[in-house]
Amino acid sequence: MAIPSARDRILDSAFQLFYARGIRAVGVDLIIAESGVAKATFYKHFPAKDELVLAYLDKVDGIWTGQLHAAAESAGPDPADALVGIFDALGTACRRDGYRGCAFINAAAEAAPGTPVHERTVAHKQAVLAWMRDLAAQAGADDPNSLARSLALLLDGGLAEGALTADPEVARVAKESARALVSSALPRTA
Amino acid sequence: MAIPSARDRILDSAFQLFYARGIRAVGVDLIIAESGVAKATFYKHFPAKDELVLAYLDKVDGIWTGQLHAAAESAGPDPADALVGIFDALGTACRRDGYRGCAFINAAAEAAPGTPVHERTVAHKQAVLAWMRDLAAQAGADDPNSLARSLALLLDGGLAEGALTADPEVARVAKESARALVSSALPRTA
DNA sequence: GGCGAGGTAGACAGGTCTGTCTATCTGTCC
DNA sequence: GGACAGATAGACAGACCTGTCTACCTCGCC
Numbered sequence: 001m002a003i004p005s006a007r008d009r010i011l012d013s014a015f016q017l018f019y020a021r022g023i024r025a026v027g028v029d030l031i032i033a034e035s036g037v038a039k040a041t042f043y044k045h046f047p048a049k050d051e052l053v054l055a056y057l058d059k060v061d062g063i064w065t066g067q068l069h070a071a072a073e074s075a076g077p078d079p080a081d082a083l084v085g086i087f088d089a090l091g092t093a094c095r096r097d098g099y100r101g102c103a104f105i106n107a108a109a110e111a112a113p114g115t116p117v118h119e120r121t122v123a124h125k126q127a128v129l130a131w132m133r134d135l136a137a138q139a140g141a142d143d144p145n146s147l148a149r150s151l152a153l154l155l156d157g158g159l160a161e162g163a164l165t166a167d168p169e170v171a172r173v174a175k176e177s178a179r180a181l182v183s184s185a186l187p188r189t190a
Numbered sequence: 191m192a193i194p195s196a197r198d199r200i201l202d203s204a205f206q207l208f209y210a211r212g213i214r215a216v217g218v219d220l221i222i223a224e225s226g227v228a229k230a231t232f233y234k235h236f237p238a239k240d241e242l243v244l245a246y247l248d249k250v251d252g253i254w255t256g257q258l259h260a261a262a263e264s265a266g267p268d269p270a271d272a273l274v275g276i277f278d279a280l281g282t283a284c285r286r287d288g289y290r291g292c293a294f295i296n297a298a299a300e301a302a303p304g305t306p307v308h309e310r311t312v313a314h315k316q317a318v319l320a321w322m323r324d325l326a327a328q329a330g331a332d333d334p335n336s337l338a339r340s341l342a343l344l345l346d347g348g349l350a351e352g353a354l355t356a357d358p359e360v361a362r363v364a365k366e367s368a369r370a371l372v373s374s375a376l377p378r379t380a
Numbered sequence: 381g382g383c384g385a386g387g388t389a390g391a392c393a394g395g396t397c398t399g400t401c402t403a404t405c406t407g408t409c410c
Numbered sequence: 411g412g413a414c415a416g417a418t419a420g421a422c423a424g425a426c427c428t429g430t431c432t433a434c435c436t437c438g439c440c
Contacts, residue, residue, distance in 0.1 A: 006417070022300050024214040027397055038418040043399065100303070105350050109299035110212050113290070122354045149360065150344075150367040157347030160295050164312045170339065177340040180374055181367055196387070217427055228388040233429065 007045045009035040014056050019103050023053055023110050023117075050116065053107070057120045060103040067092070068128065072135070079138035080186060083151060084179050086132070090158045091171035101163025105156070128152065140186060147185040154178055197235045199225040204246050209293050213243055213300050213307075240306065243297070247310045250293040257282070258318065262325070269328035270376060273341060274369045276322070280348045281361035291353025295346065318342065330376060337375040344368055 004012070013035035017026040028049050032042050046052040067089045075085020093099055100106070104121040111117035129152050136144035136151075158174040161167075194202070203225035207216045218239055222232050236242040257279045265275020283289055290296070294311040301307035319342050326334035326341075348364040351357075 021302060022214075024212075024300065025302075028399085029397075039399085039420080040401085041417055044416080047399090049398070101299070102350075105295070105353070106299035108353055109291070109296035110214065112211060112215075118354075125351065125354055146363055146366065149363040153347035153351065153360070153364055153367065154340075154343050155347070156350045157343030157345070160292075160346045160350040161315065161343065163295070163298055164308075164315055170343070173336055173339040174343055176336065177343065177371055181370060184370055184374065218429085219427075229390075229429085230431085231387055234386080237429090239428070 006035075006037050006041050010037055010042055010045060010052070011055055011059060014052050015059055018053070018056050019060075019100060019106075020098060023056075023107055028052075053117055054120060057104065057107060057117065057124070061124050064089075064103075065124075065128070068131075079135045080182055083132065083135050083139060083147075083182050084175060086151070086155065087158075087171065087175035087178050090155060090162075090174055091168060094158075094162055094166050094168050094171045099162055099166045101161075102156070102159035105160055106163060125152070125156070128155075136185070139182070141182075142185060142187060147181065150181050150185075151178055154181075196225075196227050196231050200227055200232055200235060200242070201245055201249060204242050205249055208243070208246050209250075209290060209296075210288060213297055218242075243307055244310060247294065247297060247307065247314070251314050254279075254293075255314075255318070258321075269325045270372055273322065273325050273329060273337075273372050274365060276341070276345065277348075277361060277365035277368050280345060280352075280364055281358060284348075284352055284356050284358050284361045289352055289356045291351075292346070292349035295350055296353060315342070315346070318345075326375070329372070331372075332375060332377060337371065340371050340375075341368055344371075 010031060013031050014026075017031060017034065028039075028042060031052070032039055035042075046055065068086055071089035071092070072082040072086050075081045075088070104124050108118050108121040111121075129148055132151055133144050133148035136147040141147045154174045154177055158170050161170050200221060203221050204216075207221060207224065218229075218232060221242070222229055225232075236245065258276055261279035261282070262272040262276050265271045265278070294314050298308050298311040301311075319338055322341055323334050323338035326337040331337045344364045344367055348360050351360050
């Protein structure tokens with residue numbers, strides 16, 4: 001457990017501050033002060049604030065995607081169960097202190113379409129959607145694409161509403177709705 | 191068709207600029223230039239930028255709530271149909287040029303919880319939810335609260351994703367999912 | 381004619397933001 | 411010991427942002 005490298009400290013501070021307050025609301029000076037790093041060091045690792053923002057989004061992507069996959073896996077081997085289990089990640093997130101919705105949606109709200117930040121967000125959402133479509137296909141859905149999109153809507157809705165009120169009820173309803181949509185999208189099973 | 195008052199011109203410019211670029215990204219100087227108004231006039235009508243932001247949100251609330259109600263009404267007198275019809279407003283919004291998702295969600299992403307802007311967003315979402323809960327109760331749902339929340343998730347999900355890619359497919363899937371959830375939440379009908 | 385409401389034009393103060401640059405210190409490897 | 415990589419501290423430039431203030435203009439109304 002050595003002291004984290006300067007780069008890691010910067011990224012950690014940025015992670016917390018950007019998420020809690022928004023990207024534009026946090027200046028590099030604050031990140032520098034919070035991470036206890038010199039300004040020159042900051043700009044050596046991240047030549048512009050935008051690059052730090054992208055690194056922040058990549059970090060969020062790693063964490064959140066990991067949580068989604070873990071939730072899906074721990075729901076069991078059946079792909080249909082996995083699709084529903086995804087929503088446990090939403091419930092866990094909702095209950096976390098300082099929860100403020102989806103970092104990507106929040107970032108995209110501050111970035112103009114076409115900018116790298118905005119596009120990184122689109123890429124993330126498309127990756128999640130593609131993964132869910134795969135699961136839907138494995139589950140034998142009649143229309144894996146529509147099912148995956150429906151579930152993505154529920155998930156993004158839960159994340160967006162979470163930015164307003166961190167109400168675990170939202171996650172409960174989302175999971176139940178997901179269960180209903182999944183089972184109605186599968187061919188009749190015994 | 192007289193020239194709109196100075197206040198209206200300011201609010202119109204703010205409406206377009208805030209929505210298209212985000213609130214923090216737009217300075218009062220730009221709004222002043224765009225609306226062709228003097229700085230003193232601006233500050234006479236809106237003593238601080240924050241008050242303009244709130245007026246902007248109120249304007250959005252009036253427009254968007256009106257569109258939701260209109261979509262619900264034009265789906266017919268049956269409350270269950272109205273609940274599904276709401277999603278036509280999402281489809282129309284998606285297809286509009288310059289569509290960038292829900293102004294409230296975007297605004298909340300930039301405002302810290304507890305600020306007036308954030309709370310105005312929460313109030314708006316709660317009003318929409320309460321209205322949908324009413325419709326769900328009129329439709330005779332077993333659990334109007336859960337049904338309304340499910341539909342709100344789909345709606346907010348559609349709005350949040352709309353900020354990323356204005357894909358009408360999203361609205362189509364949302365409406366279909368809404369139909370499925372509504373019919374599965376009602377007691378068996380012939 | 382005179383008054384007042386509301387608008388225009390734009391300088392200005394004080395703060396914050398990003399990004400650059402200089403000068404110094406510390407530890408490691410040879 | 412000496413060279414070097416990487417960090418520190420902090421001044422600085424230049425842009426931008428909010429909000430204030432002065433000075434003038436214009437139109438309707440009494």
